[in-house]
Amino acid sequence: MIGILLAKLRLFLRFPWPFIGMTFICLIFAYFIGQGNEIKVSIPVYSNIENIETNSLWKQLKASDTFDFYLTSKKEVNKIVSEGKAEAGVELKQDSYRIIITSKTENVNLVRQYIETVYADVFRHDQIVKAVSSQANIEITKLKDTLAEVNETPIFSLNRANFRGDQTVVIDGKLQAIYGFSLFFVIYTIAYNVLHILLEKNEGVWDRMILSPVRKWEMYTSNLLYSFVVGYIQVVLIFLVFRFGAGVDFYGGFGKTLILLIPYVFSIVAMSILITSIVKNTQQFNAVIPLVSVSMAMIGGAYWPLEIVSSDVMLTLSKFVPITYGMEALKGATVYGYSLSELMYPMSILFLMGVVMIGIGINFMEKRRI
Structure with missing residues (x-):
């Protein structure tokens, strides 16, 4: 079995381009579609305030989870808004603001409400600083530090809930694209590695190997283990690129996703051996795999x-x-923050599917005369 695995590894190192190409295509699809699912609304901003990027007003505006405020010139803001590339533009002043629009939309009202809230917070903070510093011998710097500490560690916290309770649906567009395309493209990587079993049987390689000391279960195990490892490495590489290269937030569940990939990859290996046992040649396999994977x-x-x-x-x-x-399983471990024990149901189903399909597939392959 070790000899077969080493032979597979040498073939992979000699011709790794299908693996690299499939991984690269998956990264491209997941990145651009994930960007298309970005929920932030871009708002161009211009201002005459000096050093605005260090101003507390600008820092609070940038803290929005809904709007992406970015600085540019007055001419550019007017151009962007007039061409319809942004729903609104904003002029920031020290004590007021002005919104530039071409039509009134719901987002315009939301932008106005958000900016008013930020200005109110900044003015309230400034008023507290002025009032306290004028009546007590307190340094303004120390007072600001104290206020910042209070904001970071409030005396009490509020929990917010809605009428849907635990049934609330949370959708992360970036993770949806990463998970979806990773699980989709790995089907091709695994399936075309399992296909080698059919090719080797058709070419009589297995008949010659049976005459050697290698047992049949070792021949199956080495081929399926190789397919599993290659498929698993591909998905892990994709996740690593997005986690550490693109900085995608996995909600603290990145380690759990690597464990959850094991039953999924196993089930895809089992499905591939089942399909391989049903088709008679490469042409049929090439027709069935896209149909099954896309469906x-x-x-x-x-x-x-x-x-x-x-x-x-x-x-x-x-x-x-x-x-x-x-x-x-993947979304449960990240977006919803489930523990591994809470994800045992999807993991068990995947293992069950894998065992059933791999058993049927090998049985069909052994009974069929090739």
Whole structure:
């Protein structure tokens, strides 16, 4: 078995381009589609305030989770807004602001409300500093430091909830794209590695190997183990690039995602051996794999979140697709903050699917005369 694995490794090192190409394509798709799901609204800003980037007003504006304020010139703001590239532009003054618009939209009202809130907070802070410093022998710098410390560590905290409670749906566009395309593209990487079993059987390689001391279970195990490792490494590399290269927030669950990938990759290896046992040649395999992978991605929530699907038929079909449980586990570990014990259900389903498919696949392959 070790000899087969070493031979596979040498072949991989000699011709790694399919693996590299598939990984690169997945990174491109996930990055650009994830950027397209960005929920922040860009708002151009100009101001005559000196050193505005160090001003507390600008720092509070930049802290918004909804709007992305960026500095530019007055001429550029007017141009961007007039061409419809931004819904609004803002002129910031020391004690007031002005919004530049071409049409009144809901986002314009939200921008106005947010800016008014920021100005009110800044003015209140300044008034407290002036009032206290004028009546007590307190240095302004120490007073500002004290106020900043109070804001960071308040005496009490508020918990906010809505009528939906625990049923609230949270969708992270970037993670949706990363998870969806990673789980989708790894199907091709794994499937075309498992295909070598069919090719080697057709070429009589297995017949010659059976005459050697290598046992048949070792031949199956080495091929499937190699396919598993290559597929797992591909997804891990993609996650590492987005986590440490692009700085994507995994909500503290990055380590858990690496564990959750194991049952998913195993189920895809099992599915690939099942498909390989059914088809008769490479042409049939090339026709079946895209059909199966794209269908599973659409039904399983790789292209769009299942949370927005209302069709009972589609949701029922998704229960029979490995991608569904892979997405559920990954999003549960990151977006929803579930522990590994709470994710045992999707992991168990994936392992069960894998065991059933790999058992049926090997049984079919052994019974069929090639």
